[in-house]
Amino acid sequence: MGGGASTAASTNGTKPAPKRSMFATKREDCQILVVGLDNSGKSSVIAWLKSTSGKGPSNKASATASTSAPLEVVPTVGLQLEEFSRGSVNFKFIDMSGQSRYRELWGSYFREAQGVLFVVDATDRLRMAVAKDELRLVLNHEQVAHRLNSLPFAFLANKMDLDGAVDSIELAVLLGVDEAFQHPWLMVSTCATTGEGIEQAMSWLTEKISASTSCP
Numbered sequence: 737m738g739g740g741a742s743t744a745a746s747t748n749g750t751k752p753a754p755k756r757s758m759f760a761t762k763r764e765d766c767q768i769l770v771v772g773l774d775n776s777g778k779s780s781v782i783a784w785l786k787s788t789s790g791k792g793p794s795n796k797a798s799a800t801a802s803t804s805a806p807l808e809v810v811p812t813v814g815l816q817l818e819e820f821s822r823g824s825v826n827f828k829f830i831d832m833s834g835q836s837r838y839r840e841l842w843g844s845y846f847r848e849a850q851g852v853l854f855v856v857d858a859t860d861r862l863r864m865a866v867a868k869d870e871l872r873l874v875l876n877h878e879q880v881a882h883r884l885n886s887l888p889f890a891f892l893a894n895k896m897d898l899d900g901a902v903d904s905i906e907l908a909v910l911l912g913v914d915e916a917f918q919h920p921w922l923m924v925s926t927c928a929t930t931g932e933g934i935e936q937a938m939s940w941l942t943e944k945i946s947a948s949t950s951c952p
């Protein structure tokens with residue numbers, strides 16, 4: 737059985753979040769990149785978020801119905817865009833393909849991004865090194881490398897429900913994410929089929945983004 741929900745996080749940026757998030761008063765747009773190897777669970781995470789938009793704790797104060805709908809689907813270039821509201825935020829999720837032939841398309845999406853969800857199949861120990869390489873590529877991207885404090889990363893140790901899943905602490909070690917990691921980060925064990933852990937990751941990411949100067 738995979739480990740229970742667990743969390744590891746950066747120690748930088750520990751100052752308390754402002755009492756009133758900018759998201760609390762005004763509907764805002766927020767662009768999140770969803771990155772990870774094929775089969776890690778990216779589409780499942782987005783599907784869960786979409787299915788729970790308009791519900792759940794973050795939406796209690798909102799009387800607005802979900803505007804859940806695919807914004808644009810571009811399968812031929814390996815990217816999928818989904819836009820829907822959660823609480824007071826209009827999220828645009830960009831499901832990035834890990835396939836190398838699409839990497840030249842990363843530029844504009846990375847430039848506009850306000851946060852990254854990095855999804856890892858926590859049971860796929862054989863491909864952890866590949867996931868680590870993928871992370872390095874993202875971190876070295878010119879649109880990411882200069883945004884060290886303003887682009888938060890939420891790592892999902894996904895498929896925690898399956899036997900052999902590494903927990904979030906072990907995943908941090910395997911990916912080489914530690915105190916030296918220069919973006920705000922959080923590592924959460926998740927199960928995209930039940931949604932466990934995803935709300936926690938999104939709450940953290942939203943809080944970091946709302947406190948960041950990269951917000952529009």
Ligand code: G3D
Nearest residue numbers: 773774775776777778779780894895896927928929
């Ligand atoms: P991707 O978009 O990153 O390529 P998907 O990954 O979201 O398509 O997920 C790949 C497979 O993993 C899917 O199974 C999906 O149901 C499964 N999956 C995703 N997240 C979890 C999880 O947390 N737990 C379990 N048990 N399975 C998960 P299929 O069979 O459709 O290929």
Ligand code: MG
Nearest residue numbers: 778779780831
């Ligand atoms: Mg997918």
